[in-house]
Amino acid sequence: MRRALGIGAWLLTVAAGLGVFLVLPHLVSDFHSRDLARAGVFFIAIVGLNLLTGYTGQISLGHGALMAIGGYTTAALVVHEHWRDVWTIPLAGIAAGIVGFIIGIPALRLSGLYLALATFGFAVAIPSLLKKFSGLTGGTQGLRFLESAPLQVTGLTGKVTIFGHTMTQNHFLYYLTWSIGIVGFALAWLIVRGRLGRVFRSVRDSEIAAVSSGVNLAATKTLAFALSGVYAGVAGALLAIQDEIVNPLTYTFLLSILVLVGAVVGGLGSLPGLVLGALFVQYLPKISTHVSGRSGVRDFVYGAAIIVVMILLPTGAGGFLRRVARPLTTWLYTRP
Amino acid sequence: MAEPLLQLEEVEARYGPVKALHGVSLTVAEGEIVAVLGANGAGKTTTLRAISGTVRRSGAIRFAGKSIAGRSPEAVARLGIAHVPEGRGTLSELSVAENLRLGAYVRRGRASIQEDEQRVLAHFPWLGDRRNQRAGTLSGGEQQMLALARALMLRPRLVLLDEPSLGLAPRVVAEIFRIVGELNEREGLTVLVVEQNAILALEAASRAYVLEVGRVALEGGSETLRRNESVRRSYLGY
Amino acid sequence: MLLAFDWTQLAQQTVIGLSAGGLWALLALALVLIYRSTGVVNFAQGEMAMFSTFIAWSLIHHGLSYWQAFFLTLAISFAGGVALERVVIRPVERAPVLTVVIVTLGLFFLVDGAARWFWSSETRTLPNAFSTRPITVAGVAFSIQDLGNIAVSLGVVALLFALFQFTKLGLALRATASNPDESRLVGIRVSWMLALGWGLAAAMGAVSGMLTAPALASFDQNLMQPVLLYAFAGAVLGGISSPFGAVVGALLLGVFVNLIGTYVDWIGTDLRLPVALAVILGVLLVRPAGLFGRASARRV
Numbered sequence: 001m002r003r004a005l006g007i008g009a010w011l012l013t014v015a016a017g018l019g020v021f022l023v024l025p026h027l028v029s030d031f032h033s034r035d036l037a038r039a040g041v042f043f044i045a046i047v048g049l050n051l052l053t054g055y056t057g058q059i060s061l062g063h064g065a066l067m068a069i070g071g072y073t074t075a076a077l078v079v080h081e082h083w084r085d086v087w088t089i090p091l092a093g094i095a096a097g098i099v100g101f102i103i104g105i106p107a108l109r110l111s112g113l114y115l116a117l118a119t120f121g122f123a124v125a126i127p128s129l130l131k132k133f134s135g136l137t138g139g140t141q142g143l144r145f146l147e148s149a150p151l152q153v154t155g156l157t158g159k160v161t162i163f164g165h166t167m168t169q170n171h172f173l174y175y176l177t178w179s180i181g182i183v184g185f186a187l188a189w190l191i192v193r194g195r196l197g198r199v200f201r202s203v204r205d206s207e208i209a210a211v212s213s214g215v216n217l218a219a220t221k222t223l224a225f226a227l228s229g230v231y232a233g234v235a236g237a238l239l240a241i242q243d244e245i246v247n248p249l250t251y252t253f254l255l256s257i258l259v260l261v262g263a264v265v266g267g268l269g270s271l272p273g274l275v276l277g278a279l280f281v282q283y284l285p286k287i288s289t290h291v292s293g294r295s296g297v298r299d300f301v302y303g304a305a306i307i308v309v310m311i312l313l314p315t316g317a318g319g320f321l322r323r324v325a326r327p328l329t330t331w332l333y334t335r336p
Numbered sequence: 337m338a339e340p341l342l343q344l345e346e347v348e349a350r351y352g353p354v355k356a357l358h359g360v361s362l363t364v365a366e367g368e369i370v371a372v373l374g375a376n377g378a379g380k381t382t383t384l385r386a387i388s389g390t391v392r393r394s395g396a397i398r399f400a401g402k403s404i405a406g407r408s409p410e411a412v413a414r415l416g417i418a419h420v421p422e423g424r425g426t427l428s429e430l431s432v433a434e435n436l437r438l439g440a441y442v443r444r445g446r447a448s449i450q451e452d453e454q455r456v457l458a459h460f461p462w463l464g465d466r467r468n469q470r471a472g473t474l475s476g477g478e479q480q481m482l483a484l485a486r487a488l489m490l491r492p493r494l495v496l497l498d499e500p501s502l503g504l505a506p507r508v509v510a511e512i513f514r515i516v517g518e519l520n521e522r523e524g525l526t527v528l529v530v531e532q533n534a535i536l537a538l539e540a541a542s543r544a545y546v547l548e549v550g551r552v553a554l555e556g557g558s559e560t561l562r563r564n565e566s567v568r569r570s571y572l573g574y
Numbered sequence: 575m576l577l578a579f580d581w582t583q584l585a586q587q588t589v590i591g592l593s594a595g596g597l598w599a600l601l602a603l604a605l606v607l608i609y610r611s612t613g614v615v616n617f618a619q620g621e622m623a624m625f626s627t628f629i630a631w632s633l634i635h636h637g638l639s640y641w642q643a644f645f646l647t648l649a650i651s652f653a654g655g656v657a658l659e660r661v662v663i664r665p666v667e668r669a670p671v672l673t674v675v676i677v678t679l680g681l682f683f684l685v686d687g688a689a690r691w692f693w694s695s696e697t698r699t700l701p702n703a704f705s706t707r708p709i710t711v712a713g714v715a716f717s718i719q720d721l722g723n724i725a726v727s728l729g730v731v732a733l734l735f736a737l738f739q740f741t742k743l744g745l746a747l748r749a750t751a752s753n754p755d756e757s758r759l760v761g762i763r764v765s766w767m768l769a770l771g772w773g774l775a776a777a778m779g780a781v782s783g784m785l786t787a788p789a790l791a792s793f794d795q796n797l798m799q800p801v802l803l804y805a806f807a808g809a810v811l812g813g814i815s816s817p818f819g820a821v822v823g824a825l826l827l828g829v830f831v832n833l834i835g836t837y838v839d840w841i842g843t844d845l846r847l848p849v850a851l852a853v854i855l856g857v858l859l860v861r862p863a864g865l866f867g868r869a870s871a872r873r874v
Contacts, residue, residue: 053672059672106855106858106859109858109859109862110858110859110862113609113615113810113814114810114858114862114864116615117806117807117810117851117854117855117858118855118858120806120851121807121848121851121852121854121855124803124847124848124851125847125848125851125852128845128847128848129845129848132845257679260676260679261676261679261680264672264673264675264676265676268670268672294690294691295687295690295695296687296688296689296690296691296692296695297687297691298687299683299684299686299687299690300683300684300687300688300691301687302680302683302684302687303680303681303682303683303684303685303686303687304680304684305680306676306677306679306680306683307662307677307680307681307684310666310669310673310676310677310680311665311666311677314666314669314670314673315669315670315673316673388759390755390758390759408758409758409759410758410761410762410763410764413758413759413760413761414761418759418760419759421755421756421759425756425759426756427749427752427753427756427757428752428753429748429752429753430745430748430749430752434745434748434749437742437745438745438746438749438757438760438762439760441742441745441746441760441761441762442760442761486760490760490761
């Protein structure tokens with residue numbers, strides 16, 4: 001009986017989540033749904049980083065650079081090869097996944113802070129490299145979709161029709177991003193629940209114990225980096241599609257930091273809190289701007305908010321949700 | 337009778353949600369060696385940690401007429417209680433001399449500290465030759481003795497000695513207990529010692545407490561306990 | 575070919591590299607100090623140093639001489655570092671490491687924002703600490719400023735070494751870093767030692783900032799961001815757990831970066847940092863604990 005109730009409560013939560021996803025853009029202004037779409041980009045990148053840092057214990061300060069790989073793959077295909085923008089997304093994911101795999105190789109030798117430095121170096125290097133190889137990347141100017149390949153931008157005319165539904169471009173971007181986000185989230189959930197998730201966690205908790213239980217450390221770490229890279233690449237591609245432009249300024253070290261902040265605020269090693277992490281990263285600067293338009297005050301409020309959240313929720317929103325839900329889950333999963 | 341130096345009344349302690357002490361009461365008088373015996377997990381180490389403040393505790397703990405129940409470890413140390421923790425209680429990255437100097441960290445007066453160092457080294461002569469060696473490179477027995485020497489540098493009114501025999505060769509253990517006995521006789525050092533090896537502990541101590549699942553199950557003079565049937569069977573093994 | 579090689583230029587560029595590396599070394603030491611006691615890299619270290627530099631600027635603006643402002647700023651920075659630890663880090667002392675890392679990132683934004691808020695973001699200048707006149711040694715002209723920076727950096731490092739090695743306070747600081755639980759048992763107020771570490775780190779960062787700013791034509795709130803990157807890289811190169819390693823690592827990095835920037839044309843200024851990081855990565859793959867770090871045995 002209680003088990004049935006538990007499944008029911010779970011289904012209800014999922015249904016409510018999907019309901020919010022479908023209705024939300026109609027409750028806010030058209031322009032605002034673009035902000036929500038941007039939050040979705042963070043969400044996807046954060047889910048990917050969480051697979052790596054939260055479940056495998058490998059820190060990365062370079063996810064912004066992996067997003068750059070995805071974004072530039074999309075941009076190059078659209079601008080140079082005249083692909084339709086949305087069809088580039090899978091390739092962007094694959095490209096960033098391959099790069100993630102390659103970054104994962106030094107991770108076999110390095111751990112903790114040293115890995116942080118390696119990924120950090122990657123994050124710092126990418127913008128400089130993007131400027132250097134300007135033939136492909138457009139240098140400091142970047143690549144502009146509208147100037148070079150306007151026909152490939154979905155919804156440029158202002159309306160998009162899918163399966164007979166016509167919607168605005170902003171709504172289209174929202175639904176595109178969050179649909180991918182939800183699918184990505186579900187996949188991450190399946191991974192974490194399954195055998196691979198156990199392997200990931202065993203590497204996080206004790207490498208030596210993992211190896212002695214037959215886990216292939218090299219394969220696991222690089223796989224986690226590659227998977228995480230795919231998420232970052234897809235997020236980067238969506239960011240490029242939303243902006244209709246890529247340039248090195250979008251993919252600075254700050255972007256890597258924001259993704260990491262979102263993952264920790266959302267709660268490492270937990271998935272439901274990550275939506276909150278994404279909204280936090282997306283909306284905090286905007287809220288800070290409301291406090292004052294002066295750039296200093298805005299950053300000050302932003303930093304203070306991060307600190308206060310971490311002091312109040314040291315294990316992130318995920319840890320908080322777990323604590324709050326514990327009485328309910330204990331009740332549901334214990335026999336009377 | 338004068339008030340005992342240390343008095344615990346119904347002390348409870350917990351690690352997170354797990355309660356380790358369910359109300360321990362004991363006393364130690366000035367100049368005494370008192371032993372705490374018991375099986376693994378009986379709460380021996382936790383009792384010492386409750387006194388020094390390195391575990392969450394409740395109940396009354398009085399030392400030299402003051403309540404120390406709410407004090408932090410550093411405040412307890414400043415009152416003259418030297419806790420020699422279980423295992424290798426040394427700062428392994430620092431040298432032997434630095435470990436000794438740290439023992440006297442809360443004291444003032446360079447001259448009297450140096451005097452004490454000579455006095456302490458007299459009990460552990462070989463430590464003097466290794467003043468500049470890193471503590472981590474000493475053998476287990478040597479580290480245990482260094483930890484004891486460091487505790488003495490505090491000029492403590494009470495030493496809490498946790499499981500000094502752990503993982504050491506019998507000869508080394510005997511040496512440690514010999515030194516503790518000597519310090520007690522000559523300098524009136526007060527010691528509360530937790531020990532797995534009940535034979536040794538009862539030999540050194542004048543009184544003892546037997547803990548079982550976080551409570552005092554038995555107490556009395558060493559002689560009485562040694563003759564007690566259940567103590568003999570459970571802890572002495574004959 | 576060999577004859578054409580300009581040894582004068584090599585000597586000059588090496589000294590310039592050492593001068594920059596010395597200032598990185600100070601910030602690297604600040605990072606190591608906090609890392610050793612808390613296991614966390616303080617990402618806000620550079621911004622704190624920048625803030626100190628702005629305080630110095632204000633003091634000089636109000637009529638103090640450079641060196642008066644220098645020492646007053648040191649004291650203010652020390653107090654500020656202690657205060658930041660008490661208010662911001664203390665509450666998360668027992669939280670997971672990544673949480674503390676994120677708090678220092680929050681501190682980065684907070685301090686940076688505060689500096690933009692109090693001092694508008696126009697560029698400004700700091701007077702030179704040393705004469706800008708060149709001095710000729712063995713036929714090679716060096717700038718007194720570079721030599722002064724190297725001297726001050728090494729002097730601060732020596733002072734810090736003396737503090738740690740020869741004083742009771744230093745001993746307590748080292749004990750705290752090596753084993754906080756044991757340290758409490760001998761009566762060390764560990765929590766205050768951590769705050770003191772933050773104070774010292776803030777003061778060292780302040781020295782770094784106040785010497786970095788005069789060397790630039792002008793500076794703004796981004797002053798210390800590149801310095802932090804190089805300091806971090808230098809500290810990791812030397813072994814983040816080793817103060818000695820951090821200093822040597824930062825100095826080596828300073829010389830290396832300056833020399834490749836000078837001699838390898840295609841690197842220029844843009845690619846210096848990425849190339850330096852790539853070299854460090856190579857070093858780390860061979861020596862995972864850095865050049866001078868000790869690989870600590872891990873508990874299974």
